[in-house]
Amino acid sequence: MTRISKSQIDLVTNAQDIGFWAKKYMKLEFKGPNAFGLCPFHSEKTPSFSINTLKNFYYCFGCHKSGNSVNLVMHFESLIFHEAIFFMAQALGIVIEATDDDPLSGQYEKMAKIAQLFYSHMSKNEVAIEYLKSRQITGRSAKQFLLGLSIDQASLLIKQSMISRQELVDLGFLLPASRDPNKTYCRFRHRLMFPVQNMQGQIIGFGGRDLSNSEDAKYLNSAESKLFNKRNVLYGLYQARQSKGRTAFVVEGYIDVIRLWQNGLCGAVAPMGTAITGNQISILNRYFDQVYFCFDGDQAGINASEKALIKTLEVMRDGLRVYFVTLPLGHDPDSFILTNGVNAFNTLIERAPDLFEYLDQRYLSACQGPSDLIAVALKIKPWVNEMPNSMTKRALIQFVAQKTGLGSDWLEQTVEPESPQPPAGVNPVIEKTILPNLWYNLLASARSGGVNERRKKELEAHCPIEHLPMLMLLHQPLTGQELDAFLQEHKLSMLGFSIEVFSQALINHHSSNNAMDTDNMIIQLTINYLETKINRLISRINHDSDNQQRLNLKALIHEKNSLKQQLKLNLQQGI
Template identity: 35%
Template sequence: MIPQSFIQDLLARVDIVDVVGHYVPLKRAGANHVACCPFHAEKTPSFTVSASKQFYHCFGCGAHGSAISFLMEHAGLSFVDAVRELAGRAGMSVPVESSPARTDGADSAGLLDTMRRAAEYYRKALKDSERAIGYLKGRGLSGEIAARFGIGYAPPGWHNLDAIFSGEDAGMLRRCGLVIESAEGRLYDRFRDRVMFPILDARSNPIAFGGRVIDEGEPKYMNSPETPLFEKRRELYGLPQARAAIRQADSVIVVEGYMDVVALAQHGVANVVATLGTATTGEHVQKLFRQAHRIVFCFDGDEAGRRAAWRALEASLEELTDDSAAGFVFLPPEHDPDSFVRALGAEAFRSLAAAPTALTGLLLRELRGRNDLAAAEGRSRLLAEAKPLVLRIRAPMLRSQLVRSLSELAGLAPAEVSDLFGLKALARAARPAPAARQRASLSRRLLRIILQKPEWSAGIPVELLSADEPEAALLRAIASAFDRGELPAGRLDTVVERFRDTPHEAVLDAACRSSATEPIDEGSLETVFGDAIDQLRRQCLSRDIAALSAKGRTGGLNGEERSRLAELLARKQELAASREA
């Protein structure tokens, strides 16, 4: 875990204008910088970067965040990798705890260098192999595409890497998965006589390889084992090469093989990635939804393809939002994406991918096919199988639509299905009472002000805020962080990063979006803040008066309580008089 103090120091050392400007051509517009948004296709700039707040926001698609958020969204980096990237630019060393799955910075650099040199060796070996070149040409691939994907060749032989890494630490080769240790303790090359497909991380570093046999042989495809650099469940083949096309289309197509990605790219379908010999995971889906609002999974039309599609569906449920979508395309039995595009062309494939079966459509079709809906038992089983899937969907509008469709299949009213799934109780628990909604409106207004002037949180009488309201809880947390010296004045980015991965993150995200689209005029900000504080005091005063008055009507007040009520009423009159004056 990276210490919060380091995150704050890092953000103080970097300028978001420089970070974003490295990837996006920014133009100055008053106090801010603007550009066409890198996260969605547009012709008129709606993407703004604020140097004073160290924050970016797109008025078109709503993307927003700090310098760390930008690298996570734009480059598809994890939080830790984004911090490392920024720290490297700032000349800082990241104090992160080590774990078995990852390496420290120095060790990681050594492994990456080993993989880079191996990839370069395989690329050079391809140029010297007419047989391997002939195989790629026979698959319809050009030299340009081979270079774009860094395709290489591992020649026959058991010890080719010895010549490249002679006299060096053989343990590094073993840790990278490039060699295998025999029972006798001898090392030999893992990849032999195979076309090599480098698997790149988000920074385009080779971290693993996939090898495809040229002639007949098993296994047809061989992947690197998992290493300190490479975890199959996290990585996707072709993502660095496809990122620009994915953003342009706001859509990504997921296939199952390296050759599928490369063949489609050869035919101009560039927004394509592949899983790495493993089922689609939630981490894959999360990474892809950072790149686009729409994912299209493309599978073979056989039984294995349909099982893989169902696993991808389950992995997608928790990552869906009401403005994102996942769909599924099934190819004819005689084709995979490679053979399909070579036989029928790019337009035929694009047409197929443009009209996928929606995730909810596939879910309903599969559940309907498993159960006899003519029988009460079948309809009951349908709902029993659907319930855990529906409860995993966090997108409220999508979930409501799915409940309505299930109710039609089960012959029940949507309200009955919601009740059976426990959704009504969840909704009731989340719905605030009218008085609470009024207080929430005031807290939201205060929160919007604080996001423009975070240091003003010290002036909020937090003891008067609601005890059970998320916006109020966030205001108290911000004020407490300032009181402890954990946040600097005047910067929104540090507030965002301070509360990343905390229970406050969702509320803060929504408030940032609202604050960016409906900012309060700087000239009147102090007056609006003062009015909000006065309103908060009046609300609390009225609430306390109402509580004591109600007690007086029912059970009577003791002397101390009567004095308190008189004091509160006098205070209310004073506030009213000051407002009139």
């Protein structure tokens, strides 16, 4: 591994105190030699992170993380120790001399050598030059991104690179021939080459675009190796970080990245030909404050946006702002800018919905009725469940609850682990023994007319939307074509979900020592639903106090008061 002497490490760490580095990444309030701010290692509302510039030390009173300036740079730049020392030295203008016995260092040198060879080869090839002109890629962009042209003959690649055949095999540029393992051929042939760089600018792999119009894959990446893992890298990230901006534009292709860069949007990055991964989102989460997903306007692009939404929710930190740019059908960022200009693209960016608005437009607002709402709730449940505990998660729960009208309490229940503990005071035996009898009595009474019709209507009037299929089943014959029609209209999964929630409501308000007849069961459930609706109305009233145009606030207050009176009557009847 790379070895750096202690004296050189001390030279770097003593050149600037920890405050110099912390200010690059955090908002801090300085009080003498100390400073305070929100901890970068965990989510919090009140600052508990402190640094001492005299001792070059940080400590969080919340999560108890501690370290020095090198540890801080390692965290924010995603570097290992010796990489952080080199990074800090470069920023300070300090030259570090190191002994290097890391076998990967030689591979970095060879990758850089091959990239330069490809770049030189392209500059002499008319086909490659004409292709770049046709795509309106400038010479400055070609140099910035080290674009090149592959060398198609193994012997020529060996000769011009002065790298041995076996080393080129190990690096993934040569492959053994299937018929004769002693012979090799080039992995990249007739391809425009896009070098992929890590955060330090070292070349770790390549993407190649076919220029021969053959039946081969249009794009081909380097094989997975110790240097290159396509799930953990983003094309263009090095250039994006060099621009010092805090806004990223996630696109699908190499040319899209270069097109945005040419037009001043220097934060453009792209996954390596696959759906964006959690690791790639984590990188964006760390280095940028705003992320715009700008995928193609076709169905594949829509699917990519959904996957990006899911992966973002899994790792999203408080303070990260995420937007979704919708491109017209048939366009990617490259074609859209070439056709309409960068100003039109900037307009799309300005109008892009944020994550909450996109979730509303894409899923919630499209609901046409109870079944749709239930389907969306089931779809969103695992996404929210995977989110880290944060203010963003709480805000999303409240947002979805308000938009669906399901109530935040219900939504929070849906994002709990799949096997929650029984509620306090509830005998688990109830679910196995008493609940089936309750269902039998309830269904039998409903079919025979034994349930008080007024109670049943009250229940229907006030129950949450997720219980509607279950209530409809109370009125349906349990055999014959009508039941078949019911199950076709209301998906079995929706019915099962409704039964699960409906059953839990019964369990929560029943015990083995307190049997409840069918009519009183309906009363108790109605009470619960009234409480839910009142809370929902209060939430709406609080929300709309700043916007009188959306709803008639007086009407809501009147309805709330009416519900309170009804709740009081039901409570009296339930005693």
